[in-house]
Amino acid sequence: MLPRFATLLASLSLAGAAHAGATHYPLTVDNCGVAQTFAQAPERAVTIGQAGTEMLYALGLGEKLAGTSLWFNNVLPEFAEQNAKVPRLADNDPSFEAVVGKRPQLVAVQFEWMVGAQGVVGTREQFAELEIPTYLLPSDCEGKDNLVGADGTRLQPFRIDSIYKSVSELAAIFDVQARGVALNDQLKGKLEHARKQLAGKDLSATSALFWFSSADLEMDPYVAGRQGVADFMLQTLGVRNVVESNEEWPTVGWETLAKANPTWLIIARMDRRRFPADDVEKKLEFLHTDPVAKNMDAVRNGRVIVLDADAMQAGIRLFPGLERLSTAFATGKAPQP
Known part of the structure; x- marks a missing residue:
């Protein structure tokens, strides 16, 4: 399991911190072919999907979450304290109204079938009409057709870099780049350990x-x-x-x-x-x-x-x-x- 966030910060290398500059707003991110602009770091975010939720917890951003949803497993023990303070909108897919009702400045989404062209919760256009940016984890859109097959069909093999990209981009959106560098270094270390x-x-x-x-x-x-x-x-x-x-x-x-x-x-x-x-x-x-x-x-x-x-x-x-x-x-x- 991942160590507690405090341990992660303590292990942050000086070299990593030196290369992690502050975010300059407005920040525009090209996310799955859709440009999303942030005037400032979001103060309120909602997650649809456990992967994005725990990614934000690992970045120490639990206090920025106004609601979570779509859980497969119970939260990791090291994130329990952050998670206890965040409302769970739904164990599975939340309603569009429940998400919008939290007045989020960002909706982070794990799967395109939740928020996409045929989104169960809604489309990206529906959120855009309310001036709510959406961030779809790149791992579920890059090299993949989500309109073919029940859970989408891969046109290209999944790339692990898409996870590192999510961490880096979310860290930039919230202006916590040094934490993103530390987390990615830790994840890469675990991958290398598994291989060794x-x-x-x-x-x-x-x-x-x-x-x-x-x-x-x-x-x-x-x-x-x-x-x-x-x-x-x-x-x-x-x-x-x-x-x-x-x-x-x-x-x-x-x-x-x-x-x-x-x-x-x-x-x-x-x-x-x-x-x-x-x-x-x-x-x-x-x-x-x-x-x-x-x-x-x-x-x-x-x-x-x-x-x-x-x-x-x-x-x-x-x-x-x-x-x-x-x-x-x-x-x-x-x-x-």
Whole structure:
């Protein structure tokens, strides 16, 4: 897990601070093809998506948040104090009225399907009409078509630089660039540590499957496709994804998945409850009782890794998630849930 923000600030290098100048307003950011202008650092912001929320907490900006929404997991312990002071507008998607009612000077959005051309909450144009800037995390728009597939289709592989870009741009918007430099340095260190744990280990014959959730346990599961965030995690560690679709989270039948017979199964742990399979215990029960799934090598040999759902998303939890996977692949043992 990420250390407390105070520790992060204490570790800030002088070199990083020297290269982090103050923001000059008005600041215009080209965000996913839409120019957003900030006359000053926002005093009130609303987040739609846990990744953006915890990114702002990691930057020490909890006091600037007027509301959060769309949570997959409980907040990280080191952000609990900041989070306790911020109203939660919704566990899942909030209404447009609830967001606007907080009079935000910024709405930070994790997924384009929440605020975009077909936004569940609203469109960027609707917010612009009220002079409310929106910031969509670049990881969900760059190299991706969100109008194809339930969760969008990757046209290009996900790039980790898009997370560093989000941190840097949010830090610039709020005029806390030194904190952004420190956070990005920390995240890069975790990525490098995950890689080093597997140095010299041949994983060319190792494969894996990410199971996010299922609308119903009797239906095909939502699994990670190629080129997305979860696939990036496997590629980084030298492990093959058995799912070949370029959709972010396609549905694939268990017979097909069992035939692919991945070395490892990685299943999402969630605190949200939209679908029955959001409950990780129900996932584990299914894997050990379903006549098809229970015969997969990964299940029979205990190679099932439990990972926070938001660690499979483009946010700061991805990095400790990588370290967790790296440890498992290095030792050949699944860590305790």
